[in-house]
Amino acid sequence: MKQIPTTEAVGHVLCHDMTQIIPGRFKGPRFRKGHVVTEEDIPVLLSMGKESLYVWELQPGMLHENDGAERLRRICQGPGMAASEAKEGKIELTAEHDGLFLVDTARLDAINSIDELMIATRKGGTAVKAGDKLCGTRVIPLVIDGAKLDEADRIAGCEPILQLLPWKLKKAGVITTGSEVFKGLIEDKFTPVLERKLADYAIAVTEHVTVDDGMDHLLSAIAAMREKDIDLLLCTGGMSVDPDDNTPGAIRRSGARIVTYGAPVLPGAMFLLGYYEGGLPVMGLPGCVMYAGATIFDLVLPKVAAGVPVTKAEIVRYGEGGLCLGCGECRYPVCPFGK
Numbered sequence: 083m084k085q086i087p088t089t090e091a092v093g094h095v096l097c098h099d100m101t102q103i104i105p106g107r108f109k110g111p112r113f114r115k116g117h118v119v120t121e122e123d124i125p126v127l128l129s130m131g132k133e134s135l136y137v138w139e140l141q142p143g144m145l146h147e148n149d150g151a152e153r154l155r156r157i158c159q160g161p162g163m164a165a166s167e168a169k170e171g172k173i174e175l176t177a178e179h180d181g182l183f184l185v186d187t188a189r190l191d192a193i194n195s196i197d198e199l200m201i202a203t204r205k206g207g208t209a210v211k212a213g214d215k216l217c218g219t220r221v222i223p224l225v226i227d228g229a230k231l232d233e234a235d236r237i238a239g240c241e242p243i244l245q246l247l248p249w250k251l252k253k254a255g256v257i258t259t260g261s262e263v264f265k266g267l268i269e270d271k272f273t274p275v276l277e278r279k280l281a282d283y284a285i286a287v288t289e290h291v292t293v294d295d296g297m298d299h300l301l302s303a304i305a306a307m308r309e310k311d312i313d314l315l316l317c318t319g320g321m322s323v324d325p326d327d328n329t330p331g332a333i334r335r336s337g338a339r340i341v342t343y344g345a346p347v348l349p350g351a352m353f354l355l356g357y358y359e360g361g362l363p364v365m366g367l368p369g370c371v372m373y374a375g376a377t378i379f380d381l382v383l384p385k386v387a388a389g390v391p392v393t394k395a396e397i398v399r400y401g402e403g404g405l406c407l408g409c410g411e412c413r414y415p416v417c418p419f420g421k
Contacts, residue, residue, distance in 0.1 A: 085134050088127050091119040094137040098147060098224050099170045102130050111169065115148060136224060145228045147171030147221040153231040154201060154219035157193065160242035163216060171221040177214045177246055180284070182207070182388035184245040192237045196230050198222045203244065205421050207396075209283070209384040210246070217244060250389035251313035254280055255289035257303050259319035259329050272318045272372045279379070283387035288312065295320055300332035308336075308358065314386065315364040321352045322368070329366050330354050338364050342394055346401035347420075350378025355392060375412025378404075381420040 086094065095118055102112035112126065113119075119127075119135070127135065145153070148168035155165050155173045162181065166174040177183070185206030194200055203217040210216065258270050270292065277287050289310045293299045300320075307315055320329035330343050338356035343366070345353045354366030363386050371379045381400055385392050403421045 084137055086137060088124060088132050088135050091127075091135045091137065092121055092124070094119050094135070097136050097138045100127070100130065100132065101170070102126075115146065143228045144225045145221075145231060147224050147226065150199065150221035150226045150228075150231055151219050154193075154199060154221070154234065157234055157238040158201060158203075158217055158219060158242060158244045160245045162246040162248070163244065171224070172218060173220075174218045175216045175244070177210045177212055177216055179246070179248055180209070180211050181249060182245075182247045182384050182390065183210045183216060184247065184390075186243040189237055189239075189243045193234045193243070196233055198226050199230060199234065201243075207385060208415060209387075216246070247388040247390065249284045249387050251283070251285050251387050253288040253312045254285050254314040254316060255307045255310055255312040256287050256291075257300070257307060257315070257317045258290070258292040259295060259300060259317060260292075272367075272369075275372050276316060276318070276367075279383065283383065285314065285387060295328055297328045297332055297335075300328055301336055304332060304336040304364075308362065313362070315358075315362060317354075317364070317366045318371070319369070321354065321366050333364055333366055341392060342397045345378045345397050345404070347378040347381065347404035349374045349406055350381075353378040353382075355382065355397070357391070361391075374406070375409075376406060376414035376417075376419050380414060 096113055096115060098115050099111040100113040101110065103109045112130065113123065148171060151168050151171050151173045155175070159165060159175055162178045163175045164178050183204065183206060185203050187206065190201060190203065199221050201217060201219050204215065256273055256276060258273060273287065273290060280287060289307060289312055291303050291307065293303045317329050317333060320327040333354060333356060334340055338358050340354065340356040343354045345351060347353070349370035350368060352368035356364045358364060365379070367379055371377050378400070382392055400420060403418055406419050409417070
């Protein structure tokens with residue numbers, strides 16, 4: 083770039099967008115990158131406080147901020163994401179469909195360690211809806227050494243650092259456990275809650291059965307449910323450590339590979355997650371899922387719904403941020419829970 087007095091800029095080409103602010107009326111680019119300054123522009127530029135201007139005088143290997151932002155966009159953008167126009171060195175990505183948003187944290191951190199460029203994303207591992215903002219990329223200076231973008235490309239490799247996966251699971255089977263529900267002494271209020279939560283991920287409860295607390299009855303119900311056309315098995319009730327709470331033991335004895343029984347999350351400490359051979363996920367849900375606004379179930383469900391296996395290490399990481407603050411009005415996911 084070359085800096086020249088505004089009064090001498092007629093005929094020169096602007097090398098960046100120039101924002102004009104008229105309080106209460108307008109804020110936005112008045113002159114775009116590439117604009118050829120005319121005599122009539124001079125009073126306007128001076129009224130914007132521009133006593134001098136930067137015009138094109140690029141050295142070999144240097145990139146304009148918008149060109150650099152475009153390079154960062156290519157590093158980030160995966161299928162299902164729409165990009166904004168480059169503006170003042172910034173590009174934003176938004177979701178084109180509902181799904182699970184994933185971030186490669188290691189590569190993101192490495193790229194953000196390079197001076198004079200940045201990528202800011204929403205929290206990875208969370209559910210998003212079509213139209214949600216996913217990330218913003220920006221080159222900090224007006225021009226940047228192209229070698230820094232080359233380094234970012236090298237770190238990113240061939241795959242985008244962001245993913246948006248559509249919901250994959252469609253059908254859920256629910257086993258309601260509890261003699262009091264089985265005998266009709268109390269109403270099952272758990273299943274309607276699950277139906278509402280699952281609907282947010284386009285999952286329908288297509289199979290439902292209620293059994294008492296007997297181990298043999300639980301094992302028979304699980305075996306029968308696994309024969310049904312379902313993508314997800316949920317067991318409610320009987321999840322504590324009381325002697326007559328047999329649900330965790332029944333899931334284990336039914337042949338599931340247990341990822342975890344117990345999670346460093348409140349509410350939801352008595353949560354169980356496992357997988358059967360073939361990949362069918364099974365969850366044992368504690369009673370808090372029925373009445374709390376947000377629990378461990380809400381944290382894990384997005385990944386499960388997208389068909390992404392959940393590991394013990396991921397459950398462990400929920401410990402930091404896994405304490406619900408019990409707000410009077412639950413605003414999850416717009417809160418720190420699980421983050």
